[in-house]
Amino acid sequence: MKAVKQNLYPSVVEAIMLPRVIRLSGNLYGAAFVLMKLLPASFILDRARYAKLVRPGSVVIETTSGTFGLALAMICNLRGYRLILVSDPAIDSPLQRRLEDLSARVEIVRSPSPEGGFQRARLERMSELQAEYPDHFWPAQYDNPHNPGAYAMLTALLTETIGQIDCVVGPVGSGGSMCGTTDYLRLLLPKLKAVGVDTHGSVLFGQPDGKRLLRGLGNSLMPKNVKHSSFDEIHWVSAAEGFAATRVLHREHSLFMGPTSGAAYLVSKWWAEKNPDATVVVLLPDEGYRYQDTVYDDEWLHDNNLLLESLPTEPRPVEHPLSAGPEWSCINWNRREYEQVVGSLFRGQAIHK
């Protein structure tokens, strides 16, 4: 092995899109991303470019209030695509300013839709914009197979640096990272366990839609990219637990990550301790800077009644998703389809009407 690997990158996107792989304990490895969504954003836009769906000057439209929008904005800015992002008042102003600095146009939807809330209202506004710009490209991270398809580079890094992997733990929002990573790794490692981390009030694994304070994982709508039969185990982590675990990750490992990383770390640490002979990888999707005034501020946590005295040491096992909560709970999903676990087909809203 070379002592120093020196790479020259064509842009910041290539420079930071892959994570650093860090050994967190004897059998637990963290894949710590600066901005994980750069992987699907760049893969989706690359495929679109090969298919001649985008070129410099093209309009790209997406609905997001999170890190996927930031990743798109970075790439569109570099490639000269005109990006329009539809968001809602939940977007924080530093992010909005950053997106606009990257020459994205940010459209804020002011009132929620009666059914499907802000997420539905955003999709409706996006439809209007798509009609207005008929030649636009829609990355559609929730339904586009190039989202999960983007994670081959991650799995190449993991297999080369770690080798045998027995379990992958990670947050689930669009389904892209966990289902994509699992699909690629299982070609080599068919027995690989996939442990998905969701939060209460997210419809992804059978909970009723509700208000969620832990953002960046979970969903009010059902993305096509969530392939339920990929998962062996599902955990629901509350906001307070996820935030506390984010701080534990920081204090124990000096790893300054966002709250979805914290929630995933909580589950992975427990899983790795329970299975000392298994090699576990946890996906840590973004850094902590966006959350300095919230997750990393005890006063804010206290004022919002989210400051935990201590973290639970283990999840409460449940037989049905409706029994999960309000604290850390888990279910043996056993690679079943949604209706096999929940007992009925998903009755909420898919992304498409």
Place this chain on the structure above:
Amino acid sequence: MDEELTTDILMLEQLSLTQHLQPERRGRLGIGYGTATAHHGEIFQGVVEGAGGRLHRSLVSLPCHIFRSQAIFFPAQNCKVTVEPAWKVKSCRAAQLALARHNLDKWGGQLQVSSNIPLRWGLGSSTSDVTATILAVGDAFGRKFNEKEIASLAVKAEIASDSLMFGQRTVLFAHREGLVLEDLGDTIPELEILGFNTDLTGIGIDTMSFRPARYSWWEVEAFKPLLGLLRRAIRTQDPYLIGQVASASASINQKYLPKPRFDCLKAIVERVGAIGLQVAHSGTTVGLLFDPNDARTQGGVQRAQAMIAEMGFSQSCHFYTGHEGG
């Protein structure tokens, strides 16, 4: 071709040949000898992104030392190259190309090629013949071909080649370009292989007429983690990881050149404690991979032999990799 990639690669076959060149024969014309081993299909075959993002069809061959080709070349001036047996036209072409490479166009001669490699099973019989031929021509004139030249001549002589001219080094080889994409840096770890032919018709596969796989975008991506694990397997000399790479490569390629009763073969891997299933990606050969350092392997091999016989496949070989000869 990329000079840097190939300069430090050992060419063991050639080294041994140089050793039995007698001092008095050096620089003089004489009878040339060459020999080359076969392979047992591939550990990996797929599409890999090279420098600049260009995709290359590439492979990593599994060397099989029990099958070999030998070539003897009797040079003569102002005549054509003739080959025995006459149907080994690729070897004949290789000899002509090798002579031309050294500006020996006035030379021809008689070439005799013999081999114990079964044909049309995907064991690289023609590449072995061609490599042995090129070495024999070089030997006759006391001239060395490096492995890069052999690879390039072999691809010219027969369209697609394998990576065995690189001796004990494992290389990721663009077999239709004669180009080393990556030197993986070491030998394939110690493996015990039980090989058999899944072709019950006796016809086999004509490598020349076989249409290359048209992989989907997802499959092109899926080769990335395979290559990642392969690099680690070679670096750590881990036979189990090699088994996983070989099985995954076989699975992806199953739809392009199907092996009969593939699911049944995969089940045998589990049942006998093998560490992987390995195939000839342009032939009919399949190998069960075992860890030779596992005490349970001997029993597993015996049970596997019985199961293969029950399926009607004939066992063709039982051999080892990872150390000289085997």
